[in-house]
Amino acid sequence: MDRREIAALLAYIGRLDPRTIRTDQGEARDQLAQWHELLDDDMPMATPHGWDARAAALRHVQVSPYPILPADIARPWKSYRRDRLSRHTDPTPSVAPDDQAAWTAELVGARRAVATGAAQPAQARAITSGRDGVDPRLEARLREIGSCIPPAARAALAPYRPARAAREAAIVQGKPDALSVRCEWCLAQPGEPCRRRRIGPDGGARGTAPLATPHPGRLDLAASQQAQQPEQARQPATA
Template identity: 80%
Template sequence: MDRRETAALLAYIGRLDPRTIRTDQGEARDQLAQWHELLGDVPMATKHGWDARVAARQHIRLSPYQILPADIGRPWESYRLDRLGRHTDPTPSVDPDDQAAWTAELVGTRRAVASGTSQPAQARAITSGRRQIDPELEARLREVGSCIPSAARAALTPYRPARAAREAAVAAGKPDALSVLCPWCQAQPGEPCSRRRVGPDGSARGNVPLATPHPSRRDLADAKQDQATPQPAMA
């Protein structure tokens, strides 16, 4: 604030607390010089919530002690630190190869936030729910069908026999056997069947993954698909 704003602040404080009023001209001049020296970098008010008169009124209302410049400066520093703590540096709009311009824009944004002339830029939170997908992108995803190209999928077939058999069955219109629990080996849905290794004492020593599901698991998947298929109404 400039000297006129500092004088206006002192006049406002004097109306609320007459103890701060200086009747001697020399004392009033010294008081104005002191307050302006200590509060010259503190604005009178900003458009984003700061007002030195509110801070002064709050102190006079709650404290029995005579107000000092520090009682205005401390709330201002808390205001600045709170805004900077909630600020996330947005990406500058200048060329990132121009280090000087990049740094200058970051510093300028932070100063504007700290001085109360602009609002803090906060990172957007992750929201729940399905996001709106661009129609062109959605059409492209339906056309591609998978993020793995068909040539790469074919090359991976020898290394993923269980998955390859599952994809071939689904492509042929057959039920996905791995979508149900295997009643033989107790493989969970989505996991391949396995061959149990039983030790002499009857305990399981290990499991060997199988490329094809057990017949009972395929039968269970067929029965589940038959139950889901609507039957034609009888005449």
């Protein structure tokens, strides 16, 4: 605030609390100089985003029996600044990142605007889920190719993930999805490939190498569960 704004604030406070009024011209000048010295230069009289120095003065007069001091305005102002900066996430500057000076200047300017109430805090975008969060262009592309992995990439990856490739091939052929159930032999959980399970002399399991094909018992269990489902409820599992 400049000296004119501080003078207007002191006149407003004087109407609320006559004890703060200085009738002597010299005392009034000293009071104005003191307040101007103790209040931040970047403190505005009011902002469109929730700060008003007159409201802070009014709250103090309403709850405190003591005459107001500059600290009673500066304290809520600093709290206002901290709250806004704590809710602010720096957006990516529009300048080239190679220009370090311009990059830093834009970040500092954005933070100063948020702290002084000239701009609203920029918050990080939340992760969306569900149908409302799907980009229509992405949805159209998925309908076009049928999967988020293009067929050429899926074929190139098949030698490096044999269990998934076998699962996808079985689903395409209409066979039951063995990985949708728990394997009773190797105890692999749904979605996990079966593992080679060898029993040692002490009864403990030996060897846990993943298998490209599921155990026969797991296939039988998946087939039996598929046969129990109604025809209209059968949906191919997502690979």
